[in-house]
Structure formats: structure tokens, C-alpha cells
Amino acid sequence: MNIVVIAALIQAVIALGVAIFQIALVAGAPLGEYTMGGQHPGKLPGQFRVTATVSAIIMVAQSGHYLAQAGILNPALSPGQNAIVNWFWFGFAVLGLIVNSISRSKKERNTWVPVLLVSAICTLLVALN
Template identity: 40%
Template sequence: MLTQIAHLYATACLAVIFFQIALIAGAPLGEYTQGGQQKGALNAKGRIIAAVSIPVLAFQGFAILSAAGFPGLGWPRWTAYAALSVSVITMILNGITPSARERAVWFPVTTVMAGLAAYVVIVTL
């Protein structure tokens, strides 16, 4: 069960990476990200922020997979705690964003992701 939960978390990270790639490519989803400050496509600064989030999300996914014992990773334990921390912070920020659309879509998603990461971290203590 632990590996399935970790794989689900990593898959969610991958899905969010694809969302970030869509933002970088100009998808008109500005109201669903970064506080919903931009309608339509993100400007250059917003696209840079989306690009920076991609390696962070990849790190999170790999860190939780490693904590669950995925073969070949063997990352230090602190990386799982870092991934969980980023997940919880992201959940909180999506819960308090002024954008109703971002809150409606991403708060539930990031809440589930934080729960999955917490499960892996707690079970593997």
C-alpha cells in the first residue's frame, strides 16, 4: 500500500508539472494559478515562476518515492520531510488565495497531495 500511495503522490506531481508546462506554453489559465492575478495567459514573470516550480515538483515526487523505498533512489530522509513541508505550504497558500477559481481547483488537489505525502512520511518513520 505504501508504494501505491507514493506512486499516486508522484503521479499527482507529474500532473501538476503538465499544468505548469501548459502555463509556460501560453494556456489561458492565469486565474487558476499564482493568486489568480492574471486573466488569460501568464506574462513572462508568471511563466518563469511556473518554470521554477517544475523542478520543485519533480523533487517532491522523487523524495516521496524514495521515502517509500522505490528502488534506485535512496535519497536522504530529510528530502521526504522537505517534500511534505512544501506540500503543506502549497495547500495552505491555495486555501487562502484570493482567486476563487484557484482555491476551488487547487486547494482540494493540494490537500490530497499533502495527505498522501504525510501518510508516506508517517508510515516510514
């Protein structure tokens, strides 16, 4: 197994973990301090649960994409399309890293900055190859 496959697998697991976190928020888990700037300690209000639902769907799709990049699932995209999507996900990870780095919530920063740093590295390794 080469470094790109390992990076793709790590990213697939990260994306699935984030999706599970978002699903927990949708279900009413009192984790509001760990997301969206920590504006809503405890359970998220309804409109933020909708956002968490959309995020969960996006992260499941991302996980599937990286499982395809690792050769576990059949790719749904052409090699050229995969390259574009790989760079998109890298930009998504970097943007998430920046946004979470400046969050007013210390819990959010301490939880997600390390995760997103690993995510940015993994998505970059896949995008470069």
C-alpha cells in the first residue's frame, strides 16, 4: 500500500467521523460548543441542525470519493474529474482549517484544527498524485 492510498483511507475515515459527529448534532447531542463558533452550547437550534444534515451528506460523499481514490469503491468520475474534485476537497480542507483556527470556541479549535490539519495533508497527498 503506497502513501497515496493510505492518505485516501485516512481521509475517508476522517470524513466519515465528521459525518457521524454531524449526525449526532442532528439527533440532538449537546455538542454545540464544538461547531459553528460555539454559538449554541448544548443542542443546536433547528436551522443549525439542517446545516448539520447537509454537512453530514457532504462528508459521506467525500468519504465515498476517497474510498474510490483508495481503490475500495469503483470511481464514479473520470481521471480528469477526479483530479478536479481532489483539488476541490483540498481547498475545502484548507478553508475548514482556517475557519476553525479563528473560531471563538476554544473547544471547536482544539478539536477540529488537528483533524483538519491531517485532512489537509491527506487531501494534498491525494491531489498531488
